[in-house]
Amino acid sequence: MALLNEFFLELPGESLFSDVAKKINTFKVIRPNAELIDMGINDVTSPLPSPVVEAMHKAVDDMADSTTFHGYGPEQGYEFLREAIVKNDFNPRGIHLMPNEVFINDGVKSEIGNIGDILRADNTIGVIDPIYPIYIESNVISGRAGVFNHGKWSNVCYLNCNENNGFTPMPPEIPIDIVYLCSPDNPTGAAYSKGQLKKWVDYALKNNTLILFDASYEAYIQSPDIPHSIYEIRGAKKVAIELRSFSRTAGFTGLRCGYTIIPKELMVQTLDGRRLQMNTLWSRRQSVRFNGVSYITQCAAAATYSPEGEKELRTTREYYMENARLMRRILSQLNLKIYGGEHIPYLWIKIPTETSSWEFFESMLYGAKVICTPGVVFGPGGEGFVRLSAFAKKEACEQAAKRLRDWLK
Secondary structure: OOOOOHHHHHOOOOOHHHHHHHHHHHHHHHOOOOOOEEOOOOOOOOOOOHHHHHHHHHHHHHHOOOOOOOOOOOOOOOHHHHHHHHHHHHHHHOOOOOHHHEEEEOOHHHHHHHHHHHOOOOOOEEEEEOOOOHHHHHHHHOOOOOOEEOOEEOOEEEEEOOOOOOOOOOOOOOOOOEEEEEOOOOOOOOOOOHHHHHHHHHHHHHHOOEEEEEOOOHHHOOOOOOOOOHHHOOOHHHOEEEEEEHHHHHOHHHOOOEEEEOOOOOEEEOOOOOEEEHHHHHHHHHHHHOOOOOHHHHHHHHHOOOHHHHHHHHHHHHHHHHHHHHHHHHHOOOOOOEEEOOOOOEEEEEOOOOOOHHHHHHHHHHHOOEEOEEHHHHOHHHOOEEEEEOOOOHHHHHHHHHHHHHHHO
16 A cells, blocks of 8 residues: 655644635625635736737747747756846846756746755755745655644744744854755845845855745846845855746746756765765656646746836836735724835735734735735744735725724724
């Protein structure tokens, strides 16, 4: 009989996001005529830019012609997209990478879990808290998280994001093998400065720590003082893997495409002390476990770097950021502590009453008919907060903010 990887059973039966959906469905049954506004949305709402759509149509035509048909592509990604990424995302920032240090994937969520394939189960891990659940859940499945007790996993070092540290925790005094960082951060909206990231890189160099740096929202950064890549920090290529996604920056949530940077300078160590190049190991892993992202999708991703593609996407991202600013202006009429909305289209709001984030979520649902995301969904450090998304349509954002203002008054 086949035996189960029993670490999988350590996961909760359903995700907390499923609990959110259940409570919303219950509300709809009780109040079928109520007009809900969904500000918990974790998806984009604007359509793909026209150059991307045109590129996909052309790619489909390529597949219909025997002279331009594409079958299996390279598992690591087509050269035309890897070169475009290096040329447009990194070279302008003084970061020199080779195309074979770029690996095209079907999104950060799956890639976070996949990287665990080639890392030992007894590595210690650290996560900023609150954070998107996949960072911990992928390690639960791999057996690294330990035992779940009182809302935390025993083998996870929680780096608490709070108001005192500006939601950007600094390195701990103890060494950790693998650390997950996200900047700008979902859900808090905080972004690390160069000085703060340098402390993390220095810590990693000192302790042989591997940093998994999620830069999925880097395109929304508004300040020139905030780094878009961890590789803007000297020495980071020796200790960091960077993950990016076209989902939030280009509206690819339905297409699924992202990429991972693994510099050739980055080394990992075996138990007997051998140091091996992570880039080579990951390339081999992809050849074994991945058939690559579709040609059509990669053509679409490459089109985001065209002049017209970049122009349309800047407009779309500014639309979402203006939604966030609009919501802040309306809600600022109340005595609320509001974070985020500066480098990411999420607002991280401190609950103004002595209630849990779940209780406040339900109160908002029934009282204002507005859906938010309870902060505790993102980890124990999220208790006492809720997240509002500005990825909705402008009209919905404005109406939701006004409902919340009137309800909270």
